[in-house]
Amino acid sequence: MLEFAEAQHADRKTLFIEVILPLAIAKNYTYRVPYEMNEAIEIGKRVVVQFGKSKLYTAIILSIGEKAPEKYEAKYVLEVLDDKPLVTHAQLQLWQWISEYYMCHIGEVMHAALPSVLKLASETRIVLNKGFEYDRTQLHDKEFLIAEALDLQPELTVSDIAKLLGQKTVMPVLKMMFEKNIIHISEEVNDKYKPRKRTFISLNPLYRDQDNLREVFTILERAPKQADALLAYIKLSRQQKSVSKNDIIEASGAGAAAIKALLDKEVFVAEEVNVSRLLYEAEEETGLFNLSDTQQTVLDDVRRQLEDKDTVLLYGVTSSGKTQLYVRLIEEMIATGRQVLYLLPEIALTTHIIERLRAYFVASIGVYHxxxxxxxxxxxxxxxxxxxxxxxxxxxxSVFLPFADLGLIIVDEEHETSYKQFDPAPRYNARDVAIFLANLYKGKVLLGSATPSFESYFNARIHKYGLAEMIERFGGVELPVTEVVSITAETKQKTMQSHFTGVLMKDIEEALANKEQVILFQNRRGYAPLLMCRICAHTPKCINCDVSLTYHKSSGKLHCHYCGYKEDSPVICPACGSTHLEYKGFGTEKIEDELRMILPNARVARMDMDTTRSRNALQNMLNDLEEKKIDILVGTQMVAKGLDFSGVTVIGIINADSLLRFPDYRANERSYQMLAQVSGRAGRRGKRGKVVIQTYDTNHRVIKQVIENDYHDLYFTEMEERKSFHYPPYYRIVNLDIKHKDPEVLYNQSVYLANELRKQFGERVIGPHPPLVSRIRNYYIQAIMLKFEKDGLSINKAKTVIRDIITQFQTTKLSKGSIIQPDVDPY
Incomplete structure (x- = not known):
């Protein structure tokens, strides 16, 4: 029988495949393909393989050949999961480039790129989708067994399911159950995205006849609020196609109870429908709009430059109408049959962009975040x-998605630090990855910003990128009036109310009196950054990190913002026993709390990481802001990104000094960007807005540049310093963070590594030195910085040398217990 089987397969090739595993390993592994799977093997498909003694992983086929590995015996592929490749050739090229450029493992790139459901492993946890109803009698035997087991035990690992079914390869069964929506991955079990619903009111057809309508008004003589609501509906229905419940309440002054009564009497008919999260003028909702002369000129300029350049920077002041230019370019690209990627720094904060584009492109638009x-x-x-x-x-x-034919990438707010992945690896910058990605498809890139990053503006000035500028706001709306107020002076004059100057309070009160809205910016969350003993100056610190704990009034606890550690707020000093404990400083929570006391009738809301953790919290807050259910919004830098509301006329920056006094070579650039972007939220429709900047240093150069909207002065001043001190964009930076649980061992390791690097790179190596936060999650940290001139040493060769030195270091006994994290272009 064996001889027959061998004879049957004698004419078949023995294939070996190199695969990418979603692990941080230095080399890819090679597996042997069973003869019966030869026809199914294709680059980009997923396969199930065994790695180590017993663990199973979903891997991606990178290459196919007939050469067996020399150093180890290849294990067999257990299963092919896909009928066609799940990952394209262009994606594999992108993964390899990211791995090489950002000095990480390709398995780490795969882990970041693929949704969890597409990379099942032995320890992946599976749960039932309880929100989905299905007929269990229609399940196959194995699917039924898994569903029954999950009834008895809420979570099972893939390994548990393999034991349950008595077989190694359970991925195909789980894949089918995922596709049927029967199961979820436990770490990803969240409520599904819930579209915003709004109740629209229409008149019962019976009462559209004038005589019947008169009878209704006669009946409503004793219910004046209901009559007002009905009159408001009639008036509104003549002005607009659809009338919402909120429209009637606002126009009539009648409450929800009056409308409910009219619904009960069947005068009104209600329909709950999914609607855009932000409202725009009707012509925008239909996708029809005309560009201004300025916009058309800039669009023509962008088109012309995209013919010669692969990347163009669109530098346009806040509210200049950049989005409408994007729409025109997207329309033109779709007309050619090619795809467009529109990158946003914070997808949840730019829902209005999503809804606006959906109005133009309907079903052909997808969202990924x-x-x-x-x-x-x-x-x-x-x-x-x-x-x-x-x-x-x-x-x-979304740069990792498997595009078929990508023609254009738009990177909106290209200066945003949100595009940079800081932890874990790959520590990539999506803006820079987008430029490489477009090149793979022979596509184009448009970078847009009101405050461009210095790197992008530098590239535009040396003609590596094209440059188009929009220097006026759309519709001729003026930039907001900016007033700088001295906290020191007002404190002396005793005109401060808590953390608010008299000038800011006056503007807030005027805005509220005019039924306008206010945004207050404080770039620190929590109630108080510091709890300190007045007697001995003891400050509670995190047990895992080298940072003081922040007090959060909502929980009554002290929080670490690095590792999530919490502890009860003490009432007695643990060091000296004193009861004189004081909260120092202030965060968004304290600002919100004090505003409620000072302005009890104002509707105050807070937007920061603490209030937007749940899935729909942020969307609900944006809805309330748009519907003017919020008078004052207090927030961290989240309020600077993408908010566009007609009712906001006053912006208050509570303490500008917290931005300006940061020990970082980018501090002035970032401060300008943040202040300019926050200021740009004011007066975006019609009425000119006002910005109040509270600061101790009213003469600070950056504040003056923000007032004068002088980006160019900031750029030229800062660039002189960057050139002198060897910083980007004139130099490239690679950071190495070395971590260890023992600070003495860590110091010896980091000194050894720095000395080895100096042998190759000399004075280009700076450090080691402890960073600002020198311990996180019980790991002490030492940092080494390497600066490479752009015109001299090849950065690719430098990275190869760095890798070799790290590898050599890791082969020594000294490296035991250490973690080394390279970060290319760290800022």
């Missing part, structure tokens, strides 16, 4: 792969 659960992300992945979406809007991770 971390707020979607894993099944939704996998669905978007498949639709992009099948070229069903012509436009994709997404945060930085």
């Amino acid at each position: 971390s707020r979607f659960n894993d099944n939704e992300r996998a669905e978007v992945w498949q639709k992009v792969l099948n070229n069903e979406y012509k436009v994709v809007l997404g945060a930085r991770s």
Whole structure:
């Protein structure tokens, strides 16, 4: 029988495949393909393989050959999961480039790129989708067994399911159950994205006859509020196509109870429908708009430059109408049959962009970001792969999607630090990855910003990128009036109210009196950054990190913002026993709390990491702001990104000094960007806005540049310093963070590594030195910085040498217990 089997396969090739595993390993592994799977093997498909003694992983085929590995015996592939490649050739090229450029493992890139549902492993946890109803009698035996087991035990690992079914390869069964929406991955079980619903009111057809309508008004003589609501509806229905419940309440002054009564009497008919999260003029909702002369000139300029340059920087002041230019370019690209990627720094904060583009492109637009659960992300992945979406809007991770023919990438607010992945690896910058990605498809890139990063503006000035400028706001709306107020002077004059100057309070009160809205910016969350003993100056610190704990009034606890550690706020000093404990400083929570006391009738809300953790919290807050249910919004830097509301006329920056006094060579650039972007939220429609900047240093150069809207002066001043002190864009930076649980061992390791690097790179090596936060999650940290001139040493060769030195170091006994994290272009 064996001889027969061998004879049957004698004419078949023995194939070996190199695969990418979603692990941080230095080399890819090679596996042997069983003869019966030869026809199914293709680059980009997923396979199930065993790695180590017993663990199973989903891997991606990188290459196919007939050469067996020399150093080890290849294990067999257990299963091929896909009928067609899930990952494209262009994606594999992108992964390899990211791995090389950002000095990480390709498995780490794969782990970041693929939705969890597409990379099942032995320890992946599976749960039932309790919100989905299905007929269990229609399940196959194995699916039924898994569903029954999950009834008894809420979570099972893939290994548990393999034992349950008595077989190694359970991935295909789980894949089918995912596609049927029966199961979820436990770490991704969130409520599905809930569209915003709004109740629209229409008149019962019976009462559209004038005589019947008169009878209704006669009946409503004793219910004046209901009559007012009905009159308001009639008036509104003549002015607009649809009338919402909120429209009637606002126009009539009648409450929800009056409308409910009219619904009960069947005078009104209600319909709950999904609507755009932000409202725009009707002509915008239909996708019809005309560009201004300025916009048309700039658009023509962008088109012309895109013919010669692969990347163009669009530098336009806040509210200059850049989005409408993007729409025109997207329309033109779709007309050619190619795809468009629209990158946004914070997808949840730019819902209005999503809805505005959906108005133009309807079903051909997809959205991809971390707020979607894993099944939704996998669905978007498949639709992009099948070229069903012509436009994709997404945060930085959307650069990993499997585009079929990508013609244009728009990077909106290209200066934003949100495009940089800081932890874990790959520590990539989506803006820079986008430029490489477009090159793979022979596509184009448009970078847009009111405050461009110095790197992008430098590249535009040396003609590496094209440059188009929009220097006036759309519709002739003026930039806001900016007033700088001295906290020191007002404190002496005793005109401060808590943390608010008299000038800011006067402007807030005037805005509220005019039924306008206010945004207050404080770039620190929590109630108080510091709890200090007045007697001995003891400050509670995190047990895991080298930082003081921040007091949060909502929880009554002290929080660490690095590792999440919490402890009860003490009432007695643990060091000296004193009861004289004081809260120092202030965060958004304290600002919100004090505003409620000073302005009890104002509706105050807070937007920061603490109030927007749940999936729909942020969307609900934006809805309330748009519907003018919020008078004052207090927030961190989240309020600077993408908010566009007609009612906001006053912006208050509570303490500008917290931005300006940061020990970082980018501090002035970032401060200007943040202040300019926050200021740009004011007066975006019609009425000119006002910005009040509270500061101790009214003469600070950056504040003057913000007032004068003088980006160019900032740029030229800062660039002189950057050139002198060897910083980007004249130099490239690679940071190495070395971590260890023992500070003495860490110091010896970091000194050894720095000395080895100096042998190759000399004075280009700076450090080691402890960073600002020198211990996180019980790991002490030492940092080494390497600066490489752009015109001298090849950065690729330098990275190769750095890798070799790190590898050599890791082979020594000294390296035991250390973690080394390279970060290329760290800022």
